[in-house]
Amino acid sequence: MDQNKIDILQRALNREKQARKAAEAILEEKSRSLYETNKKLENLYSDLESEYTKTDSQLQGVFENIVDPYIIVNLVGDILRMNNAAMRLLGIPEKYPDENLAKMVHPEDVAYMVASFETFLKEGFIKDFEIRLITKYNEIKIVHVNGSVILDKGKPVAAQAIVRDITELKEKELVVELINSIGQSVLGKLDIYDIAFEITQKIADYLGTNDCVFYLCHEETEKVEQIAAYGKILNNHNKLIFSYNQGITGRVAKTGIGELIADTSLDKDYIVDDATRLSEITIPIKIGNKVIGVIDAEHKERDYFSYKHLDMLNSIASLVAMQVKSAIDLKERTRVESELRASEERLHTLMLNLDKGVLMSDEFGKVVFVNPRFCELFDIDVPPETLQGLDCLKAAENAKDQFENPESFINGIKTTLKNRELVINEEMVMKNGKTFEGGYIPIYKNGINKGDLWTYRDITIIKKYHESIETQKEKYVRIIANMNLGLLEFDNGNKIVMANQSFLNMSGYSEAELLGKNAIELLPIPSKGNKELLKKVIIQRDQGHASTFELEVKNKKGEKRFWLVSGAPNYNINGESDGGIGIHLDITEIKNLQIQKEQLLTQLEKSNDELQEYAHIVSHDLKSPLRSIYALIEWLKADNVGKLDEQSLIHFNLIESTLEKMEALITDILHYSEVGTEIDLKQEIDLNNLVDEVLSVLFKPEHITIYILNSLPTIFADKIKIHQLFQNLLSNAVKFIDKPNGFVKIDFEENKTHYQFSIKDNGCGIDEKYHQKIFEIFHALQEREDSTGIGLSIVKKIVELHKGEIWLESTPGEGTTFFFTIKK
Amino acid sequence: MIFNNGISYTEETMTKNLKVLLIEDDMIEVMKMNRTLKSLDLSHEIIEASNGEEALRILEEKEHLPDIILLDLNMPKISGIEFLKILKADEHLKYIPTIILTTSSNHKDLRTCYEIGISGYVLKPLKYEDYVSRMAKVFDYWSITELIKA
Numbered sequence: 001m002d003q004n005k006i007d008i009l010q011r012a013l014n015r016e017k018q019a020r021k022a023a024e025a026i027l028e029e030k031s032r033s034l035y036e037t038n039k040k041l042e043n044l045y046s047d048l049e050s051e052y053t054k055t056d057s058q059l060q061g062v063f064e065n066i067v068d069p070y071i072i073v074n075l076v077g078d079i080l081r082m083n084n085a086a087m088r089l090l091g092i093p094e095k096y097p098d099e100n101l102a103k104m105v106h107p108e109d110v111a112y113m114v115a116s117f118e119t120f121l122k123e124g125f126i127k128d129f130e131i132r133l134i135t136k137y138n139e140i141k142i143v144h145v146n147g148s149v150i151l152d153k154g155k156p157v158a159a160q161a162i163v164r165d166i167t168e169l170k171e172k173e174l175v176v177e178l179i180n181s182i183g184q185s186v187l188g189k190l191d192i193y194d195i196a197f198e199i200t201q202k203i204a205d206y207l208g209t210n211d212c213v214f215y216l217c218h219e220e221t222e223k224v225e226q227i228a229a230y231g232k233i234l235n236n237h238n239k240l241i242f243s244y245n246q247g248i249t250g251r252v253a254k255t256g257i258g259e260l261i262a263d264t265s266l267d268k269d270y271i272v273d274d275a276t277r278l279s280e281i282t283i284p285i286k287i288g289n290k291v292i293g294v295i296d297a298e299h300k301e302r303d304y305f306s307y308k309h310l311d312m313l314n315s316i317a318s319l320v321a322m323q324v325k326s327a328i329d330l331k332e333r334t335r336v337e338s339e340l341r342a343s344e345e346r347l348h349t350l351m352l353n354l355d356k357g358v359l360m361s362d363e364f365g366k367v368v369f370v371n372p373r374f375c376e377l378f379d380i381d382v383p384p385e386t387l388q389g390l391d392c393l394k395a396a397e398n399a400k401d402q403f404e405n406p407e408s409f410i411n412g413i414k415t416t417l418k419n420r421e422l423v424i425n426e427e428m429v430m431k432n433g434k435t436f437e438g439g440y441i442p443i444y445k446n447g448i449n450k451g452d453l454w455t456y457r458d459i460t461i462i463k464k465y466h467e468s469i470e471t472q473k474e475k476y477v478r479i480i481a482n483m484n485l486g487l488l489e490f491d492n493g494n495k496i497v498m499a500n501q502s503f504l505n506m507s508g509y510s511e512a513e514l515l516g517k518n519a520i521e522l523l524p525i526p527s528k529g530n531k532e533l534l535k536k537v538i539i540q541r542d543q544g545h546a547s548t549f550e551l552e553v554k555n556k557k558g559e560k561r562f563w564l565v566s567g568a569p570n571y572n573i574n575g576e577s578d579g580g581i582g583i584h585l586d587i588t589e590i591k592n593l594q595i596q597k598e599q600l601l602t603q604l605e606k607s608n609d610e611l612q613e614y615a616h617i618v619s620h621d622l623k624s625p626l627r628s629i630y631a632l633i634e635w636l637k638a639d640n641v642g643k644l645d646e647q648s649l650i651h652f653n654l655i656e657s658t659l660e661k662m663e664a665l666i667t668d669i670l671h672y673s674e675v676g677t678e679i680d681l682k683q684e685i686d687l688n689n690l691v692d693e694v695l696s697v698l699f700k701p702e703h704i705t706i707y708i709l710n711s712l713p714t715i716f717a718d719k720i721k722i723h724q725l726f727q728n729l730l731s732n733a734v735k736f737i738d739k740p741n742g743f744v745k746i747d748f749e750e751n752k753t754h755y756q757f758s759i760k761d762n763g764c765g766i767d768e769k770y771h772q773k774i775f776e777i778f779h780a781l782q783e784r785e786d787s788t789g790i791g792l793s794i795v796k797k798i799v800e801l802h803k804g805e806i807w808l809e810s811t812p813g814e815g816t817t818f819f820f821t822i823k824k
Numbered sequence: 825m826i827f828n829n830g831i832s833y834t835e836e837t838m839t840k841n842l843k844v845l846l847i848e849d850d851m852i853e854v855m856k857m858n859r860t861l862k863s864l865d866l867s868h869e870i871i872e873a874s875n876g877e878e879a880l881r882i883l884e885e886k887e888h889l890p891d892i893i894l895l896d897l898n899m900p901k902i903s904g905i906e907f908l909k910i911l912k913a914d915e916h917l918k919y920i921p922t923i924i925l926t927t928s929s930n931h932k933d934l935r936t937c938y939e940i941g942i943s944g945y946v947l948k949p950l951k952y953e954d955y956v957s958r959m960a961k962v963f964d965y966w967s968i969t970e971l972i973k974a
Binding site: 616617619620621623624626627628630631632634635656659660663670674 | 853855898928951955
């Protein structure tokens with residue numbers, strides 16, 4: 001290797017050696033200074049550490065002494081730390097290990113809080129957040145929150161916040177808002193109902209009551225009237241009106257002092273309007289000392305309202321008072337105006353339709369107003385308005401010829417105008433025969449004549465009416481004086497006031513003898529019956545009833561007479577009882593006849609009964625010998641069998657058949673006499689059954705058929721008699737059938753009042769001349785052994801007893817139909 | 825008459841003779857009664873009384889009380905109805921069945937008699953043979969009727 005090169009390399013190595021030594025020295029220096037620095041740093045850190053601890057505890061003190069409430073909570077709201085102000089705000093005493101802020105949030109705000117908390121965590125801070133809390137004192141507080149999230153190694157672990165109580169501030173804001181809004185809504189409104197409505201809505205919202213009522217006070221009637229209510233539309237049917245001594249509203253209207261009722265159930269004046277509520281607040285609206293309205297709100301909970309509310313409402317009341325007052329005044333003015341208008345209209349209508357003709361003139365004697373009736377009365381053929389402005393006197397001149405006495409009419413007007421004094425009811429006769437009544441009223445204003453009012457009325461009819469009443473009165477006076485009935489007028493003490501001529505004739509007394517006498521003591525016979533009767537009559541009269549009765553009286557001669565009296569109370573012009581009037585008719589003759597008739601009837605009844613009894617006895621007495629004769633003949637025949645010749649036997653048989661006929665005659669007479677006795681028309685009879693019974697015992701030859709053409713009715717009648725009726729008619733019908741094929745047809749129809757029956761046969765018939773006679777007693781047409789001639793008399797009597805009729809239609813040789821009716 | 829056991833009885837075995845008080849004022853009526861009994865071959869005993877008083881006298885002797893009484897209504901002195909009233913008011917005699925025998929079909933009499941208390945009301949028919957047949961029925965009936973012996 002080249003020295004040079006070695007030298008070079010040698011030198012280079014030396015240089016590097018030296019450089020490395022230098023660098024090592026630097027490194028040594030550096031690491032020494034690093035160590036020192038590190039040492040310093042260590043010191044510094046421990047300084048810092050202590051400094052930090054110091055600061056932190058200082059800070060803690062700061063927070064605890066801070067004016068605003070300060071709270072640290074973990075992420076679920078548990079309170080980790082808070083200062084005294086926060087404790088005061090939340091109402092938490094010294095220790096708060098288990099308190100949770102989130103749980104104190106007002107239930108209505110929880111959702112809002114949860115939402116806000118998420119944003120808060122995301123953004124790391126929150127500003128001007130407002131929320132309601134319910135404190136441990138159970139108060140609702142509105143709080144204002146500024147807070148930030150506390151991070152540990154970048155992760156949120158807790159939150160700190162300054163929480164300020166802004167409740168009062170908020171309320172003040174609300175009040176200002178309310179007053180503003182009421183002021184705004186009421187301002188400029190003139191309608192009292194609008195104003196009241198606005199006030200009730202705003203106050204109910206503010207109080208949170210859902211209830212607020214506005215009443216108007218009517219001082220003169222001492223009444224409060226509901227004119228607006230929260231959430232309700234009032235009308236005349238549902239609005240409430242109280243008097244001043246009803247309810248708390250009435251009380252406040254009376255006293256003018258607002259009231260706060262914590263428990264209405266303890267207040268005797270409380271009255272339930274639409275629902276019972278336990279708290280009430282009532283405020284008067286006053287102008288000076290005068291209460292013009294009342295605001296009233298209620299809440300269902302006890303002790304709901306506070307004095308703050310009372311103050312608040314008082315402020316509102318004084319705020320709106322003027323506005324309400326002017327609205328009331330306006331309402332009143334509007335009412336008065338409309339009444340005035342209505343009154344004017346009424347007056348106008350009255351004038352137009354008045355029965356009187358009216359003319360009004362001004363102070364210059366010119367026509368101001370004339371009503372249509374005026375034109376009618378005076379035959380003026382133009383519309384009333386056209387007369388305006390006319391001169392009154394000239395008009396009178398034009399009309400004067402309609403009066404019977406034109407000059408006195410004109411002079412009368414002139415005199416009246418000169419005197420200007422009231423004229424009433426002056427009669428004037430018109431040429432056409434009518435009578436007018438005139439009147440005059442001067443019109444004065446402040447003592448100065450301002451015109452005249454003339455009235456005219458047609459009194460022709462009234463005048464005639466009065467005249468006719470007079471005539472009528474005279475007519476009745478004449479009737480009373482001359483009528484054949486005795487008329488007596490007496491006062492309340494029964495003293496006779498007036499008696500007409502007929503009464504004087506009837507009683508035999510003169511007018512002087514009667515007047516002033518007691519009508520009840522003078523004439524009636526003082527018998528017990530009369531006394532009781534008159535007592536009853538007087539009671540009836542005192543009750544205002546008229547009565548008619550028969551009275552036994554003694555006339556002046558002492559004769560006993562029967563009077564029919566019709567008495568009625570009399571009244572004076574005021575409708576008060578003023579005694580009575582009696583009208584008397586002497587019925588002595590009629591009465592005697594009536595008594596006679598009654599006696600005769602009794603006698604007749606008795607002799608009828610006797611006759612009946614007699615008929616029975618006679619028939620018995622007559623029948624007994626018949627039986628004896630019959631028996632004796634039989635015995636003669638039996639005891640002489642074979643000894644009597646044929647002729648004798650025939651004679652014996654004739655005796656027997658004669659006896660039978662006589663027996664039948666006696667039986668029929670007895671029946672006939674019995675028909676009218678012991679009758680009972682109210683028995684219910686089914687005629688179908690009855691006719692069946694009759695037919696079952698009726699002797700009916702083979703060749704005769706009986707038909708019942710119609711179902712028969714059920715009637716009310718005497719059963720025995722009706723039985724006999726059918727039996728007699730049917731046996732008659734059968735008896736006289738002379739045809740080989742006989743029939744009897746029973747038929748029935750009815751009308752409104754009667755049942756009509758018919759019994760038709762095809763027998764020998766009856767000649768018309770006998771149609772009446774056959775009903776007479778003992779009138780048999782044919783001399784027959786089985787006929788006595790009494791059967792049809794009995795039938796007729798029975799039909800008549802049932803208020804019916806009997807007749808027949810017949811063609812001799814062909815048959816007969818008997819018809820009879822029975823009243824329903 | 826057939827009973828369930830099949831044994832039959834004849835009516836004749838049960839008839840008995842009656843003691844009959846006949847109150848009748850008409851002599852021929854009495855004769856009719858006697859002749860009727862004879863012709864019917866009946867042996868009932870007839871006690872005759874021509875009026876109510878006589879009948880009451882007979883009834884006073886209690887040993888001879890009749891089984892039945894046949895009474896005419898129309899009689900002198902005490903009438904049939906009056907007699908009936910006295911009879912039915914008597915504690916002992918009221919049990920004797922009384923049958924009215926009369927010509928009167930008067931409704932009032934009929935009702936009065938039933939009100940007071942009678943056991944029958946038979947009208948005297950006109951024809952003698954009818955009379956006989958009616959009487960036969962009356963005696964038939966009363967001779968098979970159980971009576972209270974006073």
